[in-house]
Amino acid sequence: xxxxxxxxxxxxxxxLGRLPGVGPKSAQRIAFHILSTDSDDVAxxxxxxxxVKARVRFCAICGNVAESEQxxxxxxxxxxxxxxxxxxxxxxxxxIERTREFRGRYHVLGGAINPIDGxxxxxxxIRELMTRLASGVVTEVIxxxxxxxxxxxxxxxxxxxxxxxxxxxTRLASGLPVGGxxxxxxxxxxxxxxxxxxxxDA
Amino acid sequence: MHVSDLxxxxxxxxxxxxxxxxxxxxxxxxxxxxxKTNLVESIGYLASFSSHRxxxxxxxxxxxxxxxxxxxxxxxxxxxxxxxxxINAGSANRARLDRAPVARVREAAGIVRSVVFAxxxxxxxxxxxxxxxxxxxxxxxxxxxxxxxxxxxxxRVLRQRTSxxxxxxxxxxxxxxxxxxxxxxxxxxxxxxxxxxxxxRSGALRxxxxxxxxxxxxxxxxxxxxxxxVRLLRPxxxxxxxxxxxxxxxxxxxxxxxxxQARPDDAPDEAPPGGCEEELLAVDLVEARLLxxxxxxxxxxxxxGVCLVGPHRDDLELVLGxxxxxxxxxxxxxxSVALALRLASFDLLRDDDGWSGGDPVLILDDVFAxxxxxxxxxxxxxxxxAEQVLxxxxxxxxxxxxxxxxxFDVMGGEVTRVR
Numbered sequence: 009x010x011x012x013x014x015x016x017x018x019x020x021x022x023x024l025g026r027l028p029g030v031g032p033k034s035a036q037r038i039a040f041h042i043l044s045t046d047s048d049d050v051a052x053x054x055x056x057x058x059x060v061k062a063r064v065r066f067c068a069i070c071g072n073v074a075e076s077e078q079x080x081x082x083x084x085x086x087x088x089x090x091x092x093x094x095x096x097x098x099x100x101x102x103x104i105e106r107t108r109e110f111r112g113r114y115h116v117l118g119g120a121i122n123p124i125d126g127x128x129x130x131x132x133x134i135r136e137l138m139t140r141l142a143s144g145v146v147t148e149v150i151x152x153x154x155x156x157x158x159x160x161x162x163x164x165x166x167x168x169x170x171x172x173x174x175x176x177x178t179r180l181a182s183g184l185p186v187g188g189x190x191x192x193x194x195x196x197x198x199x200x201x202x203x204x205x206x207x208x209d210a
Numbered sequence: 211m212h213v214s215d216l217x218x219x220x221x222x223x224x225x226x227x228x229x230x231x232x233x234x235x236x237x238x239x240x241x242x243x244x245x246k247t248n249l250v251e252s253i254g255y256l257a258s259f260s261s262h263r264x265x266x267x268x269x270x271x272x273x274x275x276x277x278x279x280x281x282x283x284x285x286x287x288x289x290x291x292x293x294x295x296x297i298n299a300g301s302a303n304r305a306r307l308d309r310a311p312v313a314r315v316r317e318a319a320g321i322v323r324s325v326v327f328a329x330x331x332x333x334x335x336x337x338x339x340x341x342x343x344x345x346x347x348x349x350x351x352x353x354x355x356x357x358x359x360x361x362x363x364x365x366r367v368l369r370q371r372t373s374x375x376x377x378x379x380x381x382x383x384x385x386x387x388x389x390x391x392x393x394x395x396x397x398x399x400x401x402x403x404x405x406x407x408x409x410x411r412s413g414a415l416r417x418x419x420x421x422x423x424x425x426x427x428x429x430x431x432x433x434x435x436x437x438x439x440v441r442l443l444r445p446x447x448x449x450x451x452x453x454x455x456x457x458x459x460x461x462x463x464x465x466x467x468x469x470x471q472a473r474p475d476d477a478p479d480e481a482p483p484g485g486c487e488e489e490l491l492a493v494d495l496v497e498a499r500l501l502x503x504x505x506x507x508x509x510x511x512x513x514x515g516v517c518l519v520g521p522h523r524d525d526l527e528l529v530l531g532x533x534x535x536x537x538x539x540x541x542x543x544x545x546s547v548a549l550a551l552r553l554a555s556f557d558l559l560r561d562d563d564g565w566s567g568g569d570p571v572l573i574l575d576d577v578f579a580x581x582x583x584x585x586x587x588x589x590x591x592x593x594x595x596a597e598q599v600l601x602x603x604x605x606x607x608x609x610x611x612x613x614x615x616x617x618f619d620v621m622g623g624e625v626t627r628v629r
Binding site: 124158168194197 | 277317360417419
């Protein structure tokens with residue numbers, strides 16, 4: 009696609025096309041949108057791109073994105089130190105924060121165990137998690153990896169690893185989506201929902 | 211049920227085609243390479259969302275197009291339903307049911323039921339076990355679309371575990387040749403800081419137990435579903451075989467499970483086909499036995515870098531008069547067995563609990579040219595009463611007299627009704 013254009017435009021389309029979710033046609037549309045935009049707006053976008061790489065780094069404690077040594081959540085003294093919620097990616101932290109249900113701390117693994125992509129437990133921030141647990145303050149580890157094949161494998165691995173450490177290990181429940189239709193639930197989801205059924209107390 | 215209308219956009223060779231198809235028998239006639247099979251393939255695709263000709267979706271999209279659309283109006287008794295599927299070359303497919311989008315493509319599966327007879331069916335008998343596994347799995351998905359999730363999970367776990375075995379096995383053999391020490395036992399997952407070297411790849415080996423558990427859980431469900439299916443098919447296939455062939459010997463189906471064969475000390479009881487079926491239906495028991503087999507076979511699996519036990523190594527056994535069909539049966543007998551398997555799935559799909567659509571659409575893709583006169587006549591008589599029969603043939607003479615009905619000529623992508 010970019011071969012049809014020259015110089016700077018072609019370079020821009022090629023760079024945009026490397027972004028996730030952006031195909032050649034979208035890249036072309038964004039490139040021409042940028043061309044027709046005010047220089048000030050483009051400068052702000054360029055500045056934002058440079059700033060994000062310069063300022064944002066990863067929290068030394070939990071691995072979340074941060075603008076200083078520690079992320080906002082790790083630096084917050086009001087959070088509960090006895091619970092750690094383990095997630096795959098920083099965007100999972102955002103998703104859980106939106107619920108406002110959880111007031112503990114997080115630990116971002118940076119992915120899930122995935123042998124096809126060559127990701128083993130030593131490529132994830134599991135050793136850092138063990139170090140955090142060694143102090144004995146944490147009493148519960150909540151595993152919130154994705155409910156897919158790789159996330160389940162990671163959760164099972166962690167629960168085996170943490171089983172001997174004297175902390176409670178819990179896994180987020182999986183089951184029927186709220187507002188969903190029972191007959192369309194797949195067998196695995198429905199099976200899980202059965203296993204995790206709860207008593208209705210009057 | 212029958213498909214009363216079919217519209218294709220950019221499907222295979224067709225940029226666009228719209229057809230009204232009558233119930234009863236319809237023949238699509240035209241020279242090879244003109245697009246007959248593509249028409250019936252699209253109806254077959256609606257049943258299981260997979261093609262009987264190719265494993266991936268990419269070839270279904272017309273060359274140069276981004277997506278193909280198959281839209282069909284199905285008449286189920288009094289009720290008409292519209293199923294539409296958009297096949298995307300690069301991304302996920304999308305489906306609509308009665309003009310409304312569905313959250314998951316699976317929800318639109320199983321509305322149109324069909325059974326396809328094709329020249330490739332001979333591979334059900336003469337081919338490798340994967341052809342027969344696919345026969346079972348496709349039928350499972352048509353009956354209970356939910357099982358597609360189990361199958362997809364299983365395949366994903368299998369790929370992950372195989373890839374882990376390959377990388378861990380490569381490391382292990384490298385280490386052994388350096389130190390000439392006996393292979394170390396798999397490290398305990400509780401001791402990540404133990405004496406084992408903690409480089410990335412031996413770290414990967416520590417997760418093997420986790421993948422074993424996942425493979426066993428999904429595998430046991432898949433095995434139980436397949437065994438139940440084989441039990442339902444057995445009497446139907448035997449009856450169909452007796453009708454299609456001149457009825458010498460009985461056709462017997464069995465499920466050969468790799469987990470049952472990988473017994474610890476070569477158990478003396480040489481189980482007859484289907485001997486341990488009861489046990490294979492118990493998901494918990496099969497899961498435990500899969501785990502046991504994997505831990506016993508682990509050195510071998512690491513050495514070879516493959517998963518040696520699980521539903522992906524199982525087979526559907528076909529036995530005719532006490533002898534395995536493969537290798538013993540003649541060409542004609544093999545065809546009879548293949549036809550019997552398809553007829554059995556037709557009967558099963560028609561009389562399913564919770565299905566009220568009647569006969570599935572019967573598709574006979576170029577199959578009569580393959581059969582001798584006797585089998586041709588028998589098969590024609592068996593399928594003729596079905597609510598809708600779609601057949602393709604290169605020349606009109608290949609259509610048996612018993613299957614006289616509507617006729618479309620297919621020529622250069624143009625489909626015209628001539629009768």
